[in-house]
Amino acid sequence: MDVQTWTFLIVGVTFALYIGIAIKTRAGSTKDFYVAGGGVPPLANGMATAADWMSAASFLSMAGIISFKGYDGSVYLMGWTGGYVLLALLLAPYLRKFGRFTVPDFVGDRYESTTARLVAVVAAIFVSFTYVAGQMRGVGVVFGRFLEVSVETGVVIGMGVVLLYAVLGGMKGITYTQVAQYCVLMFAFMVPAVFIALMMTGTPIPQIGFGGMLQGSLGDGIANGESISLLAKLDGLHEELGFAPYTSGSKAMIDVFCITMALMVGTAGLPHVIIRFYTVPKVKDARISAGWALLFIAFLYTTAPAVAAFARTNLIGAVEGATYRSPEDKAPVEAAPGEGKFAPTWLKNWENSGLIAWLDKDGDGAIRYRQGAAFEGKPDYVGEAGDEAARGASGERLVANPPTENDNELYIDRDIMVLANPEIAGLPNWVIALVAAGGLAAALSTAAGLLLVISTAVSHDLLKRTLVPNISDKKELLAARLSAAVAVVCAGYLGIHPPGFVAEVVAFAFGLAASSFFPAILMGIFSRRMNRQGAIAGMVLGLGFTTAYIVYFKFLHLEQNRAENWFLGISPEGIGSVGMVINFGVAALVASFTKPPSAEVEELITSIRVPKGAGSASRH
């Protein structure tokens, strides 16, 4: 069977599975809808949290980013896992004991303030929307690439599926679908990883092969008879070609530090992650489900850097100095250089899909891969892939972009690292189809979790807790379903017409969570003295500073976005850490000369600090 038939088959089967689960786990009350009835077993909750957390970006783009950045890519690995330690130790058990449904619930009740609740609602909705737009786009792209439907149709199909199970099932439906989606995405990520580990290093375990010797069917060719470890060879290749060393990177240490911190703290402060810890029956279960969640996440997060290094080594080995026109092509170029090494078939396939471009600057017919961009911007191909007239002397697709001064001739889109792996490793068609299904599972599971946060914020925090406190459970459930439906449609619209700033806004989401939610919640639990004035002042200034900094460098003065202009050399991605410090400092200062919180809040704090007496999450 060809790739497309396999993809239809596997994607179809997984979608049917998700919808089947959704129908079986319909929500009957707001409690079902918001927190899955509060009865999710910790292991299942851990798996669902992992699927919720690992987005299309984790699945498709992260390994690619690390592959191109080497050590500098570690910020994502540490940042997106270390946050779970903070979550497990500092937030999850106490929020579970608090026992309401949402993050704005806690902020509003702990600080006895509707203003604080509303600030939290707006921040939760904003963070979730930025994220969800990216997920819907991811769904569209996977559909577009593997099923040959347009990105728009892909987004609409994705919307339909999410709509069905998020609106019907609420948190209950989402949780059990996410368990299934975790299994699909993990299997899809591991199969190619195991094979490529075998081919590059002769061991099936990627985490071990990562530090192992270069051997096996592909590895032997690159080692060229030398006995050398994969990473040593990779560093050597990087040095030879003028790239920054793979294992030590080139970012300033303070920036690496701050980005990692902002991502960790932001992870712990993201509402769609926190909300998951309200779904388990006990405080004890909240602790252990954070452990399970991180374990399940760690399988992918320790495999991804290994895949990144394998793919990078293989890429350089396969393309550098290779002659583009291979002997199978119609008319070989005379006196081809490159010592009989020819460009692999997958390179040409991905060139046809528009993710690779080669500009033969010196006209020698061989690919030269160096540091720097080969030309300005993304490739602007002269004609369609099938158009022979739009091809150059070696048969490559011509691009209209102005070439750059440097020696590099190759443009490679980062996202192909995961997508192209099965092809590079020569795996059967069903594996390629599996990767497509995995990407979809990752995108859909994250989108559903985020949509739930949005609908809960509207129906629970805004309607029930602020505007219409007397609303009946039935009406509130209806409102939750309606707002989920509206949110899906908005997200779909953003997926089809993505605002140009989606990538920038993701950095923003973490900075926002780091400089607002995390300090407010942490101080709400760990400080008896922290009061309304302190928390609000801290959130406003922390958030204000972070927003201003990001907007200045990412929207208003893009041309100044360079290390020498940054505050202490900290990039906009890492500035959330500074915002967080400002939040803590301002809050402590303001709280010290305003009056301490009321006796009720005192008791609330006492109560959340001990596990004893935790009922399941409740509505009032």
Added chain:
Amino acid sequence: MTESPSRGEDADGSSGGDPTEHLSSEETATAASYWRANVRLLLVLLSIWFSVSFGCGILLAPKLNAYTLPGTGFPLGFWFAQQGSIYAFVILIFVYVVLMNRMDRRFGVQED
């Protein structure tokens, strides 16, 4: 260390996290020393969290990269940044869970 069976286990859970419930003075004292023990444990675990990631994975990484993880080709600082810190995080949470559950029972504040 006495159980109060009426608290917090009713069907809709509405009295569960209810902040208006009152603790006796003995319970308050237990809660305070439980909290101090809890914070001590957190500080120990978080300093490990900080050392493996920000310490070995970032601040000391250039120095540690002079060595390799024994038996492998990993430069040590790089290994901490891309592998070791993640393993440590997982272990930290499970250690925390075991120690906290034990501590809950020692202070008699467990849920059941």
